Amino acid sequence: GENVEQHPSTLSVQEGDSAVIKCTYSDSASNYFPWYKQELGKRPQLIIDIRSNVGEKKDQRIAVTLNKTAKHFSLHITETQPEDSAVYFCAASKSPHDMRFGAGTRLTVKP
Amino acid sequence: DGGITQSPKYLFRKEGQNVTLSCEQNLNHDAMYWYRQDPGQGLRLIYYSQIVNDFQKGDIAEGYSVSREKKESFPLTVTSAQKNPTAFYLCASRTGQSTDTQYFGPGTRLTVL
Numbered sequence: 311g312e313n314v315e316q317h318p319s320t321l322s323v324q325e326g327d328s329a330v331i332k333c334t335y336s337d338s339a340s341n342y343f344p345w346y347k348q349e350l351g352k353r354p355q356l357i358i359d360i361r362s363n364v365g366e367k368k369d370q371r372i373a374v375t376l377n378k379t380a381k382h383f384s385l386h387i388t389e390t391q392p393e394d395s396a397v398y399f400c401a402a403s404k405s406p407h408d409m410r411f412g413a414g415t416r417l418t419v420k421p
Numbered sequence: 422d423g424g425i426t427q428s429p430k431y432l433f434r435k436e437g438q439n440v441t442l443s444c445e446q447n448l449n450h451d452a453m454y455w456y457r458q459d460p461g462q463g464l465r466l467i468y469y470s471q472i473v474n475d476f477q478k479g480d481i482a483e484g485y486s487v488s489r490e491k492k493e494s495f496p497l498t499v500t501s502a503q504k505n506p507t508a509f510y511l512c513a514s515r516t517g518q519s520t521d522t523q524y525f526g527p528g529t530r531l532t533v534l
Binding site: 314316319342344346351352353354355356359399401403406407409410411412413414 | 452454461462463464465466469471477511515521522523524525526527528530
């Protein structure tokens with residue numbers, strides 16, 4: 311089955327810097343790649359997603375890139391702010407009922 | 422995602438007891454899911470349901486049971502057979518349309534005393 315690896319497990323940046331989180335997946339049939347942000351004790355919130363027919367997607371300070379050949383995708387956050395501090399999860403799926411999540415990255419943005 | 426509710430927010434269980442976690446959605450979503458979240462791990466799928474009166478096991482279904490008698494409701498029972506039930510449980514739902522996006526409830530933190 312699908313296996314999703316996420317790196318790094320923790321990431322600390324200064325406010326205003328960029329943050330990059332990377333994920334790799336094993337199943338080439340995966341075609342949907344969402345990213346979720348989860349604040350402590352709260353529900354995961356979808357922040358951006360990408361499908362396999364697209365190489366890059368942006369939404370203000372957040373962007374996701376997908377390399378199907380290498381089977382990896384990345385989350386880029388620019389101009390980080392303290393409120394970006396949270397745990398970020400990537401996921402990959404080839405069907406709605408087969409979504410596999412990475413282990414998460416704890417991002418800390420220092421003011 | 423505000424249309425998905427879970428209760429209770431915190432739940433304490435004695436060993437040997439069954440407990441039921443509630444999940445309700447008013448988004449008219451067809452599919453619903455239960456995930457378990459442990460520290461340092463990604464979400465793992467327990468059960469999912471695509472339509473009323475139908476549900477399928479996920480990766481870690483042992484020790485859990487579900488029902489889907491109504492479209493809006495997908496309760497999860499953690500039975501005494503679940504050896505390590507202390508975790509954060511998340512319910513999610515998704516439309517039956519082409520989008521794969523899942524929307525999560527606020528979660529229930531279960532602790533076994």
